[in-house]
Amino acid sequence: MPAPPEQFDAIAGTGSIMHKRLLCTPLFSVEHREFERSGHRPVILQVVVHPGAVVILPILADGRIVMIRNYRYTVERELWELPAGTLEPGETPLETGRRELEEETGYRAGVMTPLLEFYTSPGVLTERMHAFLATELTPVGQKLQDSERIQVELMEGEVVQGMLLRGDFMDGKTIAVLGLNFLRRAAETRNA
Amino acid sequence: MPAPPEQFDAIAGTGSIMHKRLLCTPLFSVEHREFERSGHRPVILQVVVHPGAVVILPILADGRIVMIRNYRYTVERELWELPAGTLEPGETPLETGRRELEEETGYRAGVMTPLLEFYTSPGVLTERMHAFLATELTPVGQKLQDSERIQVELMEGEVVQGMLLRGDFMDGKTIAVLGLNFLRRAAETRNA
Numbered sequence: 477m478p479a480p481p482e483q484f485d486a487i488a489g490t491g492s493i494m495h496k497r498l499l500c501t502p503l504f505s506v507e508h509r510e511f512e513r514s515g516h517r518p519v520i521l522q523v524v525v526h527p528g529a530v531v532i533l534p535i536l537a538d539g540r541i542v543m544i545r546n547y548r549y550t551v552e553r554e555l556w557e558l559p560a561g562t563l564e565p566g567e568t569p570l571e572t573g574r575r576e577l578e579e580e581t582g583y584r585a586g587v588m589t590p591l592l593e594f595y596t597s598p599g600v601l602t603e604r605m606h607a608f609l610a611t612e613l614t615p616v617g618q619k620l621q622d623s624e625r626i627q628v629e630l631m632e633g634e635v636v637q638g639m640l641l642r643g644d645f646m647d648g649k650t651i652a653v654l655g656l657n658f659l660r661r662a663a664e665t666r667n668a
Numbered sequence: 669m670p671a672p673p674e675q676f677d678a679i680a681g682t683g684s685i686m687h688k689r690l691l692c693t694p695l696f697s698v699e700h701r702e703f704e705r706s707g708h709r710p711v712i713l714q715v716v717v718h719p720g721a722v723v724i725l726p727i728l729a730d731g732r733i734v735m736i737r738n739y740r741y742t743v744e745r746e747l748w749e750l751p752a753g754t755l756e757p758g759e760t761p762l763e764t765g766r767r768e769l770e771e772e773t774g775y776r777a778g779v780m781t782p783l784l785e786f787y788t789s790p791g792v793l794t795e796r797m798h799a800f801l802a803t804e805l806t807p808v809g810q811k812l813q814d815s816e817r818i819q820v821e822l823m824e825g826e827v828v829q830g831m832l833l834r835g836d837f838m839d840g841k842t843i844a845v846l847g848l849n850f851l852r853r854a855a856e857t858r859n860a
Contacts, residue, residue: 656847
């Protein structure tokens with residue numbers, strides 16, 4: 477990957493000249509931030525500050541993928557998703573991933589392998605998503621919170637890929653992680 | 669795609685029993701919402717309400733992809749991205765896509781083809797992302813806003829796919845749209 481251009485580097489280290497917390501909720505806060513730039517007006521924006529999250533791609537020994545159907549109150553509909561959850565205070569992404577995989581799907585992972593990291597909506601939200609591949613899975617029982625409405629679905633990889641290609645999935649992190657996983661597998665097959 | 673389970677359908681139509689706006693900013697608002705569920709405690713959550721956004725995959729006649737390097741104040745770093753932007757009042761996603769493509773990259777699209785739609789972070793944010801493929805591109809000149817720090821990069825498809833596979837991209841929508849595009853092209857090649 478090419479180095480970032482110099483004029484952006486100079487800004488990147490500056491940080492904001494003013495932070496002000498506007499609102500605090502159990503899951504996120506909102507901050508007003510101002511950034512100085514020489515020769516320009518200051519940049520002023522409101523940012524949703526989020527602790528970060530983890531998404532897990534759990535694959536069983538027979539190749540099936542552990543997916544969930546998750547009712548999302550935020551958008552008032554059910555979405556097909558990979559299991560995921562928010563970092564709790566003091567947790568590493570790996571710990572969050574192991575905990576959420578067990579709680580949401582009832583599977584414990586023998587091996588967790590980092591896949592990629594990305595920002596879910598970097599124009600407005602600081603949320604950084606950490607993706608792991610989970611393998612050597614053992615069933616230990618689902619532990620849902622009272623507010624969670626989640627159904628586990630064990631699905632053949634080919635079925636999942638077909639749904640992805642048709643545009644059936646509407647959760648961004650699920651599309652990103654499944655898409656990259658299938659592309660990497662196809663690249664490995666070509667190179668084998 | 670299988671039909672959603674009945675117990676979720678019953679909830680999906682209900683809507684929240686209480687909405688209260690906690691904060692309003694130029695780009696988003698924050699609402700407190702409560703949902704009733706028979707036999708359970710009400711579900712209470714805070715939601716970041718967003719007007720929706722558009723991401724564009726612009727492909728030149730020679731196959732090169734028009735990407736941008738975009739300095740994001742929210743996460744205080746530069747990201748490689750596909751051009752994108754937020755719906756303005758009264759705009760359709762198609763209009764937003766054409767406008768943002770011109771403003772950010774300086775290309776006008778002859779053809780815009782819908783690719784997919786998804787939620788960027790449905791646990792916290794209502795943002796729905798509309799993705800379009802833009803082709804038959806004509807250069808008309810970039811029109812950046814004063815706060816935007818964007819550099820256009822014309823990149824070979826193979827280079828972009830290599831960067832994607834290595835995990836070089838950190839913008840969720842860019843990973844989702846590029847991944848699905850490359851997977852669909854690979855599926856078309858196999859079926860041809």
